[in-house]
Amino acid sequence: MRALLMALGIAAAMVGGLGGLGARADERPHHALKKAQHGGTVVGLCDGETATEVDVAPGHALSPQEAQAVSDKLMKEWRDKHPEASWDDTVAQNTTPSPDVGHGAGTSKHNAPPSGGAQKGAPEAQPQPTTSTRAPAATQPHEQTGTYGAYDARDELVWRSETQKFVDEGNRIFHDAKQLGGTIGISCDMCHPNAANTHPETYPKFQVQLQRVALLRDMINWCIENPVKGKALPDDSRTLRALEAYILAQRKGQKLDYGKH
């Protein structure tokens, strides 16, 4: 967990530093951190506020031990500022990387090492260490809390409607040759009504015609360049992202089945 936080914190600092250099202005918020005062590098936590200057010249790396120490320092500062936050010590201290994770270390409790007995169907499950440090259930609040999970139905409504707006934008683009950048009047829906036959759930897969492993966006771009006769869209293009959002939204509930032909 700490490793992740550190990664996020450093990423935040980088985004902050590059925010003005031609980055897209319409989307990603970024953290504005203080400038370095002593020639070092400012490393920020993902809250966007907690930061510390590290004695390492820009472009140079910390050793793993030094990096861990910076991460620990930032976390301690954050926890001192938020004594009310419900922080799960056991999970937070679980920094052993799990070899079979593959989704970034320590993103959630599900990535606890197999010895923790958290895996489904483990025949000889050991007592879970996560429960040993907790107070008895009766003294716990009704639900787990935390800053990340502190949202309510209204928040969910807002998020849903924001997501739907983006999907709707993709829907309009999908049906509009001009917005696709097409030059011959062809739009996606002419072959894919309701995004039928796009099967986004089967990517990535080896696409023999492209002689490589393709993602959905590679196929979208292929269609934009060929039948639609437009220009391939860059990865961070809002148009491409909206198209992906619309196509995926049409396949809600489909089982992910990457590699399927």
Next chain:
Amino acid sequence: MAPKHKSVETRFMEARDEALRALRGLDRRSFLKVAAASAGAVLARGLLPPHAFQLVNVAYADPAQPGWSFAYISDTHLYEKKLNERFVRAVLKAVDDVNALSPQPDFVLFGGDLAQLGKPEELAMGRDILKEVKAPVKMMVGEHDWFLDLGEHWKSMFGPVNYSFDHKGVHVVVLMSVVERDFWTARKMTPLERMQTVAGLDNGTQSRFEVGEEGRAWLKGDLAKVAHTTPLLVFSHSPLYKYYRDWNFWTEDADEVQAILKPYAHVTVVHGHTHQLLSNRIGNIHFHGMLSTAWPWPYAPTGLPPLTVMMNRADPFDQFDGTGDGRVVMHADGVADKIYNLWDRNPVTVRASFLASNGARDKPMATKLVTY
């Protein structure tokens, strides 16, 4: 940066060009030789999946079967040439196909959706291209031809939308089935907005297709003098049954129309609009879909008639895959075999005996790449 190897598309186009160059001026016997050689060479080199490009032999009528045949070209969806040549190339290919048929078909049915947005210049270009067809051409209207000006230009070029004629003992009917109830006036749509709304398949704003009261009355009147033993051949743009409402793969008053056709011993309905292999049977009525020259539609998520043998999922890297034209062979006993001439694939024949036996006999080749 120069590419180190040729892309699959480049190799495909080269193989295709090479084969087409070799084809010029060949007689049929040499054609078959080149076709076999090209398929073999492509396979042997392992260049391409076997369906990507090979010459396929055209399905010729079985000489043992008496009867006659007609060919069709359908759903060309032409834009003006300066905007879009892709679909123009496709219809020219279809014209070449039907002109190369030997023996020649008795007529060529055009299945509707000649234009993409019903514009006079789109219709005029389509008309001029179809003038190159050697056999007589019979025209049918589709919704893409209709909803810009509610048929004004189409009718001035091609005549009435409902008509019939008798041919070699079969009563042939061309029936306008893409009437829609007025959804545009209340929404204050311009004619082009109305056309563009109808042109979208997954567009819930428009109404459903129907033959309509007037069309049904015309059909009843036309059939009043036709004996129930006479085989009927009916052309409609939309399928005269209910397949998938959301995409207008549908005719709202299909039940009423079927009731009019029910007393006849043999009825064959051949329709456009769905751009796919599609077969159905309801009692005495056999239904066949036509291929489009422009693009294939995917199969709808529900409602597919159980007798349909689906076509392979189309290769998105091949403009002509999943498209084509076709023929129908009318037998002396009033039933019809439908031949789908899929470009770049082997043709598929759906025989009357397959539909009549509810799929027990003469099953067409099954698909390898299913729709999902």
